[in-house]
Amino acid sequence: MGCPAGIGPEIICRLFDREQGALTRNCIVVGDIHVLEQAAACLGLNLPIVSWIPGQALVTGTLPVRQVQTVRSEPVRWGQPDANTGRIMGQAVEMAVAMVTSGAGRAIVTCPISKKSLQQAGYPYPGHTEMLARLTSTQRVRMMMAGPRLKVVLVTIHVPLAQVSALLTQEEVEDCIAMTLAALQQDFALSAPRIAVAGLNPHSSEDGLFGDEEQRIIEPAVRAFSSDQVSGPWPPDTIFYKAAAGGFDAVVAMYHDQGLIPFKMLHFEDGVNVTLGLPLVRTSVDHGTAYDIAGCNRADPSSLMAALAAARTISANRQQEDRT
Known part of the structure; x- marks a missing residue:
């Protein structure tokens, strides 16, 4: 409730x-x-x-x-x-x-x-x-925001922006990519998913001009996977457009607002929060408690409808995988 x-x-x-x-x-x-x-x-x-x-x-x-x-x-x-x-x-x-x-x-x-x-x-x-x-x-869970046009998974979530760089490691990025691959295959029934990994810095650091996290952390993590499935790091200001246009099945974002701003621009009403890594299926609305309109007869159930539909789809896909 x-x-x-x-x-x-x-x-x-x-x-x-x-x-x-x-x-x-x-x-x-x-x-x-x-x-x-x-x-x-x-x-x-x-x-x-x-x-x-x-x-x-x-x-x-x-x-x-x-x-x-x-x-x-x-x-x-x-x-x-x-x-x-x-x-x-x-x-x-x-x-x-x-x-x-x-x-x-x-x-x-x-x-x-x-x-x-x-x-x-x-x-x-x-x-x-x-x-x-x-x-x-x-032990390890990830937040996926899923909509009809765009899916985003976050490496870091609710932390101050000033702490993001220090929290990024090759192991964390690899783990996030691996959990995204597994979810796309198991929960969304994609046999050959395509994942784009966003860079951290403007223009994905432009060969180290605007930071070196891409070279030190993100590129080595991407190389740990097949190039047919995972690519990057991509410039953050363009990769979400490419994914929403159908070029990728999901984007791995480095921090909360990097992924959530483009996602909510597209899917504010029908977006779903899916928790990856749990032994059970959990989906959620992609909005908050909205205390300012609670009890005012104005709340829209669209995101809840989408979350319920997604839970049914993921449950059915997992049951199908268990049978095969």
Whole structure:
């Protein structure tokens, strides 16, 4: 459900109200039923929201909710997260992981959370991804942003720009490329994926004129792979255009905004966040909690629809690979 005070409950209710059918079939919402009822009432939706437990049959036309341990006893204040909303968020993630690992679910689709209220509730994680990695005992994970025209995977994520160069190593870049290749083959069913690796500096350093990370780190990492599959380092100001035009299946970017700015220009409404490296399928919306519009009847569920569709596709591709 994501943060109860954000737009997560709203876009979930909109999704189930609009898309009763193939997209929401066999979907369970993990969260607090009272918050979802509040969101539906706020939106003026006549949406049957029902409690669900594992093993219980699903009823078409309803929004089934697996209730977390913490129950919101008073109406949530839209746009105002607190420790209580943080506990609901944390428990929802824990319960979703337990459901998938036990076989009661096939994938996790997450709505946005508040990192601050998650930590106020006593959870030591900076976000969803780190929490999922810990709960599944996963050592290395990567963020892929996936859309119909562009896929981007990040070597470094939420760090100050001044620290990026020091965090780049040949091993890190190679690991990111390898995880991107595996995801394109396994999750997106591409038999011969083409990956472009972006440089760090303007013009990809122009032969060392604007820095040497390309020569010291990125080029050796690219050479570790087949030239038919991986190429670079490419100038960052042109490579995303080439990839979006169909020249590549994904771009490996060196830092957060290098990859996310072009991606969100193209896929702000239909982009999906896919976590690579986990033993389970996890997709997410590519936007935040949007506290400024929470409860205002303005939130768009397009990214959630795309994340759910992507989770179904990736799950089906992994099952097909397991059978072959």
